[in-house]
Amino acid sequence: MIWYAASAVIILFLLFCYYQNNKMDKTEYEIKSESVSRDIKIVHLSDFHSKAFKSVLKKAKEINPDLICITGDYINDKCRNKENMLNFGSELVKIAPVYYITGNHERRLDNFTELMLELKKIGFNVLLNEIAYSEDITILGLDENQADFSDYKARKKGTFQYKDMSSLFAELEKSDKFKLVLCHFPENFEGIKEVNYSKYNFDLQLSGHAHGGQWIMPLLGPLFSPGQGVLPKYARGSFGDRPKLIISRGLGNSEFPLRLFNHPEIVIINIKKA
Numbered sequence: 001m002i003w004y005a006a007s008a009v010i011i012l013f014l015l016f017c018y019y020q021n022n023k024m025d026k027t028e029y030e031i032k033s034e035s036v037s038r039d040i041k042i043v044h045l046s047d048f049h050s051k052a053f054k055s056v057l058k059k060a061k062e063i064n065p066d067l068i069c070i071t072g073d074y075i076n077d078k079c080r081n082k083e084n085m086l087n088f089g090s091e092l093v094k095i096a097p098v099y100y101i102t103g104n105h106e107r108r109l110d111n112f113t114e115l116m117l118e119l120k121k122i123g124f125n126v127l128l129n130e131i132a133y134s135e136d137i138t139i140l141g142l143d144e145n146q147a148d149f150s151d152y153k154a155r156k157k158g159t160f161q162y163k164d165m166s167s168l169f170a171e172l173e174k175s176d177k178f179k180l181v182l183c184h185f186p187e188n189f190e191g192i193k194e195v196n197y198s199k200y201n202f203d204l205q206l207s208g209h210a211h212g213g214q215w216i217m218p219l220l221g222p223l224f225s226p227g228q229g230v231l232p233k234y235a236r237g238s239f240g241d242r243p244k245l246i247i248s249r250g251l252g253n254s255e256f257p258l259r260l261f262n263h264p265e266i267v268i269i270n271i272k273k274a
Contacts (some may be wrong), residue, residue, distance in 0.1 A: 017258055024055045029238060029246055032274040033203060035178040036136040043096070044267035046071040046184075048248030049105065050081040052088035053212045055249065057095075059266055065096045070124075071208040072103025072184035076254060079109055086122055093123035099132060100124045101141040103209060104226075105233025105254065108148070127182065129168060132144040137271075138175035140168055140202070141182045146227070155227055162194045169200040178271060179251065181205040181243075186234035187227055189245040198243055204269070205245045210235040212249030213262035222262075 041088060043065040045056065060068065075085050092098055109115060120126050127141020144163055146155075154160035172179050179202035183189070186207035189196040197205060213235040215224020225232035239245040251264040 020259045020261070021053075021253065021257075022053075023263045024053070024059060025249075025265045027265055028266060028268045028270065030270045030272060031189050031204065031244065032272045033178050033272045034158065035256065036271055036273050038136065039273055040067075040136055040178070040271040041065045042180075042193075042206075042269040042271070043068045043246050044071065044205075044206045044246065044269060045069070045251065046248040047073040047103065047211060047252055047254075048085065049073055049076045049186075049250075049252030049254050050078075050085055051252035052084045053251055053264065056266065057088070057091055058116065060095050061208065063266075063268060065151045065268070067137070068092060068096045068098045069139075069180075069182055069206050070098060070207050071182050071248065072101050073250075073252075073254070074100065074103070074107045076105060076252075077105040077108040079111065079115070079190070082115070082118075086118055087205065089119065089124060090122040098124050099139050099141060099182065100126050101184060102128065102143050102145075104146060107143075107145050107191075113205045129165075131148040131168070131171060133175075137178045138172060139180045139182065140172045140260065142168070142184070142248065144183070144185060144188070146185060152226055161167065162188075162192065165195070165197070166200075168209050169197070169202070173201045179203045183207050184209050185227060186210055186245060186247045187232075189234065189239065189243075191234055192229070198240060198245070199232065205243060206248070206267075206269075207234075207245065208248045208250050210247065210250075211253070211259070212262040212265070214256055214262065215259075216262040 222235035
């Protein structure tokens, strides 16, 4: 009898874990702008960590966006499941143009250059500190390369040297279109004095990395994020007005296998012509 009860508890726990890691949430935001000539819909995806979610493809088709933005950690630092992720990406580009930046996991890979070429080959617009121009949106994709575990230690000590992105932002600011920044690390928006992207003239920054704090606990909120530590501020939601930061809670998991009260998230941004 005890064995049956224990088995039932284990099965229920595994089902609970599966639900927490796979139940897909959709979060929508609306931004009004005079810089667009028409309404534009963006799907923001982040932190797949080599997990090809069939539900993401299905929901992305239903949403029918004008463009898809992926803000890093598409493939994890073991390059696990690479072929499946390339096949998944080739289906994603059939839905809308995909603009992609790297995260810390891709940057740890020995085959980084090869992987970037493979992603370009399937149709991703890979932006490595580059600017792309679409009909109504100018997109700056940052490749900050804050990747090594030694970088995390240096950031904690306050000795990390951040890249100077001012020339890229200066080029972006020349555009009279809606100015979009893709950045893996949300804390770089206004949480870091040396970087502080929020001081620049643009409309919207999309970021991921924090995984929503991995566990979101009642009263406490998000628990932990690399680079921010315990009770991270920039783990989910939005900050600011213009420029505005929108953070994806991400989709997959990296080293820690369980999300808790923090389902995978698809973010939808509706840019409305003012």
